[in-house]
Amino acid sequence: MKNKLIYLEKLSGRIICILLLSAIVINGLKAQAPPRMVFQREPVVVSPEILKDHRVTFRLYAPEATEISISGEWMEYGNAEKMARNDTGLWTYTTAPLPEELYGYSFAVNGIKAIDPNNAQVKRDGARYENFFIIPGNQSNLYVINDVPHGTLSKIWYDSPVLSMQRRVYVYTPAGYEGSTSRYPVFYLLHGGGGDEDAWSTMGRTCQIMDNLIAQGKAKPMIVVMTNGNANQSAAQNDIPFAQDQGMAGMVSYAGKFEESLVKDVIPFIEKNFRAYNDKDHRALAGLSMGGGHTVTVTTENPNTFSYIGVFSAGLRSIDPQAPDAAKLEKERDARLEALKNSGYKLYWIGCGEDDFVKESSDYLRKTLDRLNFKYTYRESSGGHSWANWRIYLSEFAPLLF
Amino acid sequence: MKNKLIYLEKLSGRIICILLLSAIVINGLKAQAPPRMVFQREPVVVSPEILKDHRVTFRLYAPEATEISISGEWMEYGNAEKMARNDTGLWTYTTAPLPEELYGYSFAVNGIKAIDPNNAQVKRDGARYENFFIIPGNQSNLYVINDVPHGTLSKIWYDSPVLSMQRRVYVYTPAGYEGSTSRYPVFYLLHGGGGDEDAWSTMGRTCQIMDNLIAQGKAKPMIVVMTNGNANQSAAQNDIPFAQDQGMAGMVSYAGKFEESLVKDVIPFIEKNFRAYNDKDHRALAGLSMGGGHTVTVTTENPNTFSYIGVFSAGLRSIDPQAPDAAKLEKERDARLEALKNSGYKLYWIGCGEDDFVKESSDYLRKTLDRLNFKYTYRESSGGHSWANWRIYLSEFAPLLF
Numbered sequence: 001m002k003n004k005l006i007y008l009e010k011l012s013g014r015i016i017c018i019l020l021l022s023a024i025v026i027n028g029l030k031a032q033a034p035p036r037m038v039f040q041r042e043p044v045v046v047s048p049e050i051l052k053d054h055r056v057t058f059r060l061y062a063p064e065a066t067e068i069s070i071s072g073e074w075m076e077y078g079n080a081e082k083m084a085r086n087d088t089g090l091w092t093y094t095t096a097p098l099p100e101e102l103y104g105y106s107f108a109v110n111g112i113k114a115i116d117p118n119n120a121q122v123k124r125d126g127a128r129y130e131n132f133f134i135i136p137g138n139q140s141n142l143y144v145i146n147d148v149p150h151g152t153l154s155k156i157w158y159d160s161p162v163l164s165m166q167r168r169v170y171v172y173t174p175a176g177y178e179g180s181t182s183r184y185p186v187f188y189l190l191h192g193g194g195g196d197e198d199a200w201s202t203m204g205r206t207c208q209i210m211d212n213l214i215a216q217g218k219a220k221p222m223i224v225v226m227t228n229g230n231a232n233q234s235a236a237q238n239d240i241p242f243a244q245d246q247g248m249a250g251m252v253s254y255a256g257k258f259e260e261s262l263v264k265d266v267i268p269f270i271e272k273n274f275r276a277y278n279d280k281d282h283r284a285l286a287g288l289s290m291g292g293g294h295t296v297t298v299t300t301e302n303p304n305t306f307s308y309i310g311v312f313s314a315g316l317r318s319i320d321p322q323a324p325d326a327a328k329l330e331k332e333r334d335a336r337l338e339a340l341k342n343s344g345y346k347l348y349w350i351g352c353g354e355d356d357f358v359k360e361s362s363d364y365l366r367k368t369l370d371r372l373n374f375k376y377t378y379r380e381s382s383g384g385h386s387w388a389n390w391r392i393y394l395s396e397f398a399p400l401l402f
Numbered sequence: 403m404k405n406k407l408i409y410l411e412k413l414s415g416r417i418i419c420i421l422l423l424s425a426i427v428i429n430g431l432k433a434q435a436p437p438r439m440v441f442q443r444e445p446v447v448v449s450p451e452i453l454k455d456h457r458v459t460f461r462l463y464a465p466e467a468t469e470i471s472i473s474g475e476w477m478e479y480g481n482a483e484k485m486a487r488n489d490t491g492l493w494t495y496t497t498a499p500l501p502e503e504l505y506g507y508s509f510a511v512n513g514i515k516a517i518d519p520n521n522a523q524v525k526r527d528g529a530r531y532e533n534f535f536i537i538p539g540n541q542s543n544l545y546v547i548n549d550v551p552h553g554t555l556s557k558i559w560y561d562s563p564v565l566s567m568q569r570r571v572y573v574y575t576p577a578g579y580e581g582s583t584s585r586y587p588v589f590y591l592l593h594g595g596g597g598d599e600d601a602w603s604t605m606g607r608t609c610q611i612m613d614n615l616i617a618q619g620k621a622k623p624m625i626v627v628m629t630n631g632n633a634n635q636s637a638a639q640n641d642i643p644f645a646q647d648q649g650m651a652g653m654v655s656y657a658g659k660f661e662e663s664l665v666k667d668v669i670p671f672i673e674k675n676f677r678a679y680n681d682k683d684h685r686a687l688a689g690l691s692m693g694g695g696h697t698v699t700v701t702t703e704n705p706n707t708f709s710y711i712g713v714f715s716a717g718l719r720s721i722d723p724q725a726p727d728a729a730k731l732e733k734e735r736d737a738r739l740e741a742l743k744n745s746g747y748k749l750y751w752i753g754c755g756e757d758d759f760v761k762e763s764s765d766y767l768r769k770t771l772d773r774l775n776f777k778y779t780y781r782e783s784s785g786g787h788s789w790a791n792w793r794i795y796l797s798e799f800a801p802l803l804f
Contacts, residue, residue, distance in 0.1 A: 064513030066468065111466030112511040113519060120529035120640040127522040129531060145642055150559035150568060156580070157552040166552060178558070178675040238522040240547055273580040 045090065047118040048105075048133045054097045056133065058105070060116065063089025065109045072105030073388070074098050080108060100137020101388055102205065106130040123202050124238060126194045141212070142395050143205040148215035149175030153207050155197075158269040162261040163254070167228060168235035169266065170197050171274065172207055174214055174221035183275045185282035185402040186223045188262065188306075189394070190291025192313075196236035197228040200394075203387045209395050219398045222284075225270055229291055231258035259298045263305065281346070284401045286310025288390045289358070296365070300336040303343040308401050310349045312393045313385050315361030316368055334372060341374045347400055348376040351393040355384040447492070449520040450507075450535045456499045458535065460507070462518065465491025467511045474507030475790070476500050482510060502539025503790055504607065508532040525604050526640060528596045543614070544797050545607040550617035551577030555609050557599075560671040564663040565656070569630060570637035571668065572599050573676065574609055576616055576623035585677045587684035587804040588625045590664065590708075591796070592693025594715075598638035599630040602796075605789045611797050621800045624686075627672055631693055633660035661700045665707060683748070686803045688712025690792045691760070698767070702738040705745040710803050712751045714795045715787050717763030718770055736774060743776045749802055750778040753795040757786040 047059040058070055060083065068091045071080040083091040104123060107114045115122060119131045134140050151174040160167045177184065189206065191199040200206045206224055213219035231254035234240055271278040285306040287295040292314020299309050319329050348369070352362035369376050379396060381389050449461040460472055462485065470493045473482040485493040506525060509516045517524060521533045536542050553576040562569045579586065591608065593601040602608045608626055615621035633656035636642055673680040687708040689697040694716020701711050721731050750771070754764035771778050781798060783791050 060514065062512070062514045064469070066512065067466070107514075109514040109516065110464070110468065110512045112462065112464045112509075112516045114511065114514045114516045115531055117515060117529070119643075120526075121643060122526070122531055122640060124522075124524070127519070129517055129524055145637065147568070150570075152556050152558040154554050154556040156554040157577075166549070168552075175559075235547065238524060241521075241523060 045118050047116050048131075050133065050135065051094075054099075054135050055095050056098060056135075057092060057094045058083070058107075058116070059118070060091045060107055060109075060114075061089060062091055062109060065089075065091070067110055069108045070105060071108065073103045073386075074101075077384075083107070098135045100135045100140040102132055102134045102140060102143050102391070104130045104132045124198065125203060126196075127237060139392065139395070142209050143391060144212075145208055146212060146215075148211055150211050151175050151207060151214075152177065153201055156273075158265065160261050160265040162264050163231055163257055165234045167233075167261075167265075168197055168239075169228070169269075170201050170226040171270070172201070172210060172224040172226070173274065174210065174223070176221065177223075177275070181275070183277050183282075184221060184223045185284070186225060186267075186270055186274075186276045187284040187286070187308075187398070187401060188225045188227070188266070190227060190229050190262075190285070190287030190294050192287075192289030192291050195291075196230060196233065197226055198236045198238075200224075200226045204394060205391055206394065209391065210398065213395065213398055220402045222398075222402060223270070223274055223276055225266065227258075227262060227266055229258050229287070229294055230254075231261065256297075259294055259301070262294070262298055263302050267305075280305055280343075281307045282402060284308035284310070284347075286312060286349070286394075286397055287314070288312040288393075289314055289385065299345075300333075300340050303336070303340040307344070307346040308349075309345060309347065310351070310393070310397045311362075311365065312351045312390055312397075313353065313356050313358055313362070314365075315350075315352070315358055315363070316365035317361055318364050334368075337368070337372055337374055341372060348374070349379070349397050349400065350376055351379040351381065351389070351397070353381050353383045353385065353389045355382070356389075357385055447520050449518050450533075452535065452537065453496075456502075456537050457497050458500060458537070459494060459496045460485070460509075460518065461520070462493045462509055462511075462516075463491060464493055464511060467491075467493070469512055471510045472507060473510065475505045475788075476503075479786075485509070500537050502537045502542040504534055504536045504542060504545050504793070506532045506534045526600065527605060528598075529639060541794065541797070544611050545793060546614075547610055548614060548617075550613055552613050553577050553609060553616075554579065555603055558675075560667065562663050562667040564666050565633055565659055567636045569635075569663075569667075570599055570641075571630070571671075572603050572628040573672070574603070574612060574626040574628070575676065576612065576625070578623065579625075579677070583677070585679045585684075586623060586625045587686070588627060588669075588672055588676075588678045589686040589688070589710075589800070589803060590627045590629070590668070592629060592631050592687070592689030592696050594689070594691030594693050597693075598632060598635065599628050600638045600640075602626075602628045606796060607793055608796065611793065612800065615797065615800055622804045624800075624804060625672070625676055625678055627668065629660075629664060629668055631660050631689070631696055632656075633663065658699075661696055661703070664696070664700055665704050669707075682707055682745075683709045684804060686710035686712070688714060688751070688796075688799055689716070690714040690795075691716055691787065701747075702735075702742050705738075705742040709746070709748040710751075711747060711749065712753070712795070712799045713764075713767065714753045714792055714799075715755065715758050715760055715764070716767075717752075717754070717760055717765070718767035719763055720766050735770075739770065739774055739776055743774060750776070751781070751799050751802065752778055753781040753783065753791070753799070755783050755785045755787065755791045757784070758791075759787055 045059045045061050049057045068083045069080040070083055070093050081093055083093040085091050116131045121132050122129055123132050134143055151172050154171045155168060156171055157166050157168050189200050214221055270276055283306045285295050292311045295311050299306055319326050352359055383389055447461045447463050451459045470485045471482040472485055472495050483495055485495040487493050518533045523534050524531055525534050536545055553574050556573045557570060558573055559568050559570050591602050612626060616623055672678055685708045687697050694713045697713050701708055721728050754761055785791050
């Protein structure tokens with residue numbers, strides 16, 4: 001049989017895929033007739049290539065570029081390294097051996113960021129897109145889709161009377177949820193500034209981490225609810241683009257509203273529409289950075305709502321002793337924390353990187369809790385204010401729940 | 403109050419966002435205390451800017467680049483236009499007025515594709531990422547998240563005994579599904595070559611189209627199931643990267659298996675785990691290109707399974723009259739189509755672009771059906787083998803279902 005070749009796509013002079021005509025049309029409709037589909041690629045540039053010693057080689061075919069650099073999360077923040085061009089126009093760069101981790105990276109071609117066309121793995125951070133790869137290891141294998149039972153990720157909308165809009169929330173339900181009649185505990189997980197409801201499931205690898213921890217018997221099956229903590233947004237900006245004044249600047253007028261909405265809108269919605277337990281011993285709340293601030297606020301203002309509390313890369317701001325009402329503010333704050341303490345929570349978990357720029361306020365949170373004999377667990381990691389740490393915190397916090 | 407400024411991110415010399423310290427830490431934990439978060443952006447380059455007359459201006463600040471072009475889906479396929487640089491290094495390009503549509507585009511900076519850093523809207527097509535924007539109009543407003551009740555999109559995994567793997571499927575459940583006890587009809591929707599289970603919900607805008615059609619009363623509430631039609635893949639390559647021989651080339655050995663798996667694995671899974679009707683009058687099947695081929699095969703091999711059938715940009719391959727068993731093959735094929743005809747289907751819908759490279763085989767499908775007095779609906783659109791057409795076909799086909 002002779003097949004006509006159809007060139008489906010040609011991009012930048014490179015044939016992306018070749019489709020045999022008989023893929024689309026059907027030859028004779030024989031029972032069991034193979035669809036006679038053959039896709040093939042030209043010999044491709046492999047990038048990134050993870051070498052056996054965990055060095056990584058990046059390659060980009062760019063004969064017309066005059067300068068290309070690469071920046072990646074294994075470098076000092078803000079750094080970049082020049083790539084080297086050979087005489088065919090192929091640019092390459094090889095790292096030193098890298099520790100196990102998920103690393104983002106991007107190329108800059110004559111000063112403009114470019115995605116690696118040979119790596120389909122891309123993550124979004126706000127409006128920025130960049131590639132990533134994973135150096136395998138015990139910890140980073142939690143970030144991979146392994147051959148274990150998988151939970152479901154649902155993008156679902158709820159009415160928010162507090163915020164007067166429909167809003168989108170991502171809900172992870174563990175493997176087995178669909179076929180079960182059981183109720184499940186619920187873990188509410190909050191993102192940081194610049195993030196949205198998409199962040200924990202993409203950069204945070206929540207579904208992979210939960211699937212793997214549950215499959216290993218290290219975490220209990222639970223529902224994980226990932227909200228959008230920007231109270232002026234109904235959904236992530238890549239799905240509902242916002243004008244500049246509707247963006248983060250617009251959040252000022254919504255101050256405190258997300259925290260209120262979490263308790264009044266989100267929790268009732270989840271407990272109505274999912275098979276969720278509805279008592280505090282089956283509710284956990286954690287957040288990173290801004291979401292850690294949300295967590296501190298929500299749990300102290302609603303002391304009988306969550307028994308498990310996680311504050312990642314966030315803290316407490318010291319009260320200016322010069323302020324006219326400093327003593328009164330401190331007393332009120334202490335009273336709220338005392339109320340939370342006396343409510344009978346089961347876990348108050350604080351995680352912070354030793355180089356995190358919020359370390360001082362995280363320390364101040366612990367000092368305040370110490371002064372009030374408020375028990376907590378503290379985890380200090382290396383590094384700073386990064387998703388690398390937040391993935392680790394999630395993977396250590398989730399096994400302590402329920 | 404004086405706030406310390408923290409520069410969270412600095413990328414390519416441009417400050418992306420400025421976070422006030424008090425955003426993350428909590429000042430005194432006052433009830434209703436505003437989180438005191440202010441994000442702001444530097445005066446940003448606006449791109450794309452859709453002008454009132456539907457011309458579109460693109461801007462890219464790239465002082466170090468020496469040549470930048472733009473290519474977009476409003477151009478002849480494969481074309482690109484040079485952008486103009488001003489003396490500050492800002493490159494611009496303005497289109498002629500564009501008809502309403504969703505358009506993909508990308509920049510090429512010294513020959514390498516770059517994403518517009520000022521546009522968070524990005525679509526993935528296989529391993530390629532590019533930006534998009536929407537020119538508003540009656541049809542293209544179906545592609546936008548409007549303020550109407552929204553369905554849920556679930557990424558869910560099922561066991562495939564036929565393919566001996568767990569596989570991921572996207573399931574759209576319409577607004578109201580969660581709170582309801584009703585059963586719903588199911589529309590199975592198949593992607594084309596190079597696509598995966600993600601394609602219809604992203605490039606195809608299925609959730610937006612269904613939300614909007616249902617809200618307008620033009621389509622019935624239904625479940626839409628979007629599978630991965632590449633039988634050698636468990637999930638999309640951006641989540642489970644495949645080696646070259648596990649990629650599309652590897653599909654050859656799985657010929658015919660996806661079609662079998664759809665009927666034996668997917669349908670039972672959906673009807674068990676969702677509140678779905680389980681009779682043929684409540685099942686629809688449609689697909690584009692390769693998925694149109696799958697649709698023709700599955701429906702003729704399973705004539706009592708689907709009452710609503712859609713073949714988008716696909717067709718039937720003529721039998722070579724020189725083939726030794728040509729007459730026998732044609733007779734067998736006719737018999738299968740007769741069986742489908744006699745099964746009492748309700749709709750057989752064929753859509754094709756007048757410039758589509760599969761037009762000839764689409765025409766041959768119609769001629770074959772005509773010869774057999776097999777009733778169908780035919781929709782010929784302008785244009786070719788494109789997502790612009792497949793979105794239109796979906797928006798016209800879905801209202802005819804159930």
